[in-house]
Amino acid sequence: xxxxxxxxxxxxxxxxxxxxxxxxxxxxxxxxxxxxxxxxxxxxxxxxxxxxxxxxxxxxxxxxxxxxxxx
Numbered sequence: 001x002x003x004x005x006x007x008x009x010x011x012x013x014x015x016x017x018x019x020x021x022x023x024x025x026x027x028x029x030x031x032x033x034x035x036x037x038x039x040x041x042x043x044x045x046x047x048x049x050x051x052x053x054x055x056x057x058x059x060x061x062x063x064x065x066x067x068x069x070x071x
Contacts, residue, residue, distance in 0.1 A: 001048050001070075002028045012065060024055075 007022035021037040024046075032046045032055060044057040052067040 001046075001053070002026050 003026060005024045005026065007018065007024070009016060010018045010022075019036055022034070023036070024032055024034040026032050026046050030045050030047065032042075032044060033040050034042045034055075042055075042057050042059055044055060044059070046056070047054045048070070051070045053070050054067045055063070
């Protein structure tokens, strides 16, 4: 999973809420940075289990929607 990833679609329930130019840089040491376009707006650690990507931000509160489903 390490590398630079672009987010193509974010779906919450039946609503599609995809941020413009959203990206994640997942590093081999389980750290990440993320942002929109040229702006970095988050960092922390990541964990992958089966098809779920969990991000633990050092700047943001825990996401009430939980992990991302990876497809």
